[in-house]
Amino acid sequence: MTSPAPAVAAHDLTKRYPGGVTALDGLSLTVAAGTVVGLLGPNGAGKSTTVKILTTLARPDAGTAMVAGRDVLRHPDRVRRAIGVVAQKSGADPVATGRENLLLQGRLYGLRGAALAARTAELLARFDLTQAAGRPVRTYSGGMQRRLDVALGLMHRPQVLFLDEPTTGLDPQARTAMWEEIGRLAGEEGLTILLTTHYLEEADRLAERIAIVDRGRVVAEGTPADLKGELRGDAVHVELAQAPDPVTAGLLRAALGEFAGVRDTVVDGRRVSARADDGPATVPHVLAALERQGAAVASVTVARPSLDDVYLRYAGRRFHEADTAPAPLPAAAAGGAR
Incomplete structure (x- = not known):
């Protein structure tokens, strides 16, 4: 058939x-x-x-x-x-x-x-x-x-x-x-x-x-x-007191990558996001690693996967940051790519 x-x-x-x-x-x-x-x-x-x-x-x-x-x-x-x-x-x-x-x-x-x-x-x-x-x-x-x-x-x-x-x-x-x-x-x-x-x-x-x-x-x-199911475990989101420079951002990713069960780490401005098999248990280790790199933490959250996390995984940036950025269209083509 x-x-x-x-x-x-x-x-x-x-x-x-x-x-x-x-x-x-x-x-x-x-x-x-x-x-x-x-x-x-x-x-x-x-x-x-x-x-x-x-x-x-x-x-x-x-x-x-x-x-x-x-x-x-x-x-x-x-x-x-x-x-x-x-x-x-x-x-x-x-x-x-x-x-x-x-x-x-x-x-x-x-x-x-x-x-x-x-x-x-x-x-x-x-x-x-x-x-x-x-x-x-x-x-x-x-x-x-x-x-x-x-x-x-x-x-x-x-x-x-x-x-x-x-x-x-x-x-x-x-x-x-x-x-x-x-x-x-x-x-x-x-x-x-x-x-x-x-x-x-x-x-x-x-x-x-x-x-x-x-x-x-x-x-x-x-x-x-x-x-959302492809993203196993929990989403761990950390808000830093200030955005790190590119070198520090690389060090942060490397430091978090050393932990078993932590993956898909993304540093996007002040936001540090990662996937963790056990989010609550991972948070103290994440905070300690950030502190060793001199990154002051403003807040931390643990949540189940969302479409925002899916977008972050595949696009490499948060949906909110991408959505609020101006569309890269000249005036002659306005309305074309939205």
């Missing part, structure tokens, strides 16, 4: 922007039909560029991509018929009402008459927008606008739904409501969903599989549980 074809299959995608900026550097990705896959990475990692290529909004400089069995370069029109897209920036007309936006979207996909009216009413009810359907979209809250964006992406019943940073800018309550709706879409309708996010908690909660993207490449892929 043959396995069903993947909903998304990208191989060695490369994309460069003027100024020598490489947004994608041989990115490969496979998404099985009927699954939710999260592209997790900091701003500037290449997530949005990947989505633009897969949704036919940009062309790669090299590589191939198939979406819903269609080649994005040879048959972009067929790809567009098979996908729904919720971009970072709302595509709804702010002057038109919510209902008018949905009706227009349906007409663009060939819906007419009773079928269009029924689908519009169904989506308004599903996303709790019926009472606001006659109001201009500019009067909607951020959460209401995002729900309308998702409804627009679903109007023509796509096979694959792309959600590009769907909860960016939402307050915690609206974000939680969007998470619940995405979970229902995957569970009840069996949609294939490719979700890009730079929220660790969002990826952990929503995605069946995660592809961690860094500097234009997928550096790790698997279920959240499997990725």
